[in-house]
Amino acid sequence: MSTKQPTAAPEVDIRKFQQPSASRALWQVANTFIPYALLWYLMYLSLRVSWWLTIPLAILAGGFLVRIFIIFHDCGHGSFFKSKRANDGLGLIAGALTFTPYYQWRWEHAIHHGTAGHLDKRGTGDVWTMTVQEYLQSPRWKRFAYRIFRNPLVLLLVVPLVLFIVIQRIPSTQGRRERHSVWWMNLVVACFVVAMSWIYGIKAYLLIQLTISMVAGAGGVWMFYVQHQFEDVYWERGDDWNYTSAALQGSSFYKLPGILQWFSGNIGFHHIHHMSPRIANYNLQTCHEATPLFQQVKPITFSASLRTLALRLWDEKTKKLIGYGPLRQRRQEQRVESERAQNSSSEIHHA
Secondary structure, three states: OOOOOOOOOOOOOOHHHHOOOHHHHHHHHHHHHHHHHHHHHHHHHHOOOOHHHHHHHHHHHHHHHHHHHHHHHHHHHOOOOOOHHHHHHHHHHHHHHHOOOHHHHHHHHHHHHHHOOEHHHOOOOOOOOEEHHHHHHOOHHHHHHHHHHHOHHHHHHHHHHHHHHHHHHOOOOOOHHHHHHHHHHHHHHHHHHHHHHHHHOHHHHHHHHHHHHHHHHHHHHHHHHHHHOOOOOOOEOHHHOOHHHHHHHHOOEEEOOHHHHHHOOOOOEHHHHHHOOOOOHHHHHHHHHHOHHHHOOOEEEHHHHHHHHHOOEEEOOOOEEEOOOOHHHHHHHHHHHHHHHHHHHHHHHHO
16 A cells, blocks of 8 residues: 655645634534533433443444544644633543543643654654564564554554553653643542442443443544554654654545544544644644645545554665565575675685
């Protein structure tokens, strides 16, 4: 699968799309948070009828939670409202619903935007990605761990739960506000779980919450994966790394069916988002349609995106993300190169 991106990035004026719209933002809040709350009420009523009604409602609620996270994400970028106080306030509310500490996540995500596609700065806010050479030189236990992590079932079902239930409960920075946001969020989550367990019953609540979290987590991690894990994705080292190139070549245009685009808050226009994080999700499609440069980025369709699950390692020789298949050939090439180096060293020594 090839998704070759434009290699040049002429100056484009996208400032008008960076202007938040209070009416569009408030409408998005209304058509997202209100249905989510209503679904929780319907799930409460459905418990008296049948779990066959409750579980589908929970799956739908998971879709709305993805959309809530996109709003949370925009608030973290300061793009959803003009007011910083409004962004932070709504971000804290959305963070409570997604079990994500707002200020710590905002700090980590800013690092992601400043380092996406930079081979020397991996490790914060990204998907664990090794190069072919790193993989071949790693001990067996690390290669095994990497294969487990990159397994689609683990990546989409286990990793999201560990991320949102465990990792987000632990401070990852020494910043006072960020650490405090974790502790306060942990308290809010604990109170929420206790209250909902009292209302729904602990078994019913945990099953509902687990279903919602798995759907939303899998959907969110999948979107993030496809946005930065495709065959012709951009990775560079040192001074060769370029922010604009990382945005246009290292972030995908994920073209989804309308309903999925709605639930994912237009975040499939990820190339635009990385070019300008100050563009709110409700302006991304308009910006794409009005800017010829962005239209040059070839889209990844839903069916094509499924093939990205076979991609595992970054090949610095071919500048492509590849699967495990070519590794045997690479090992043989390394042996040949090693033997040549040894022979050359031996000849020089004898000479």
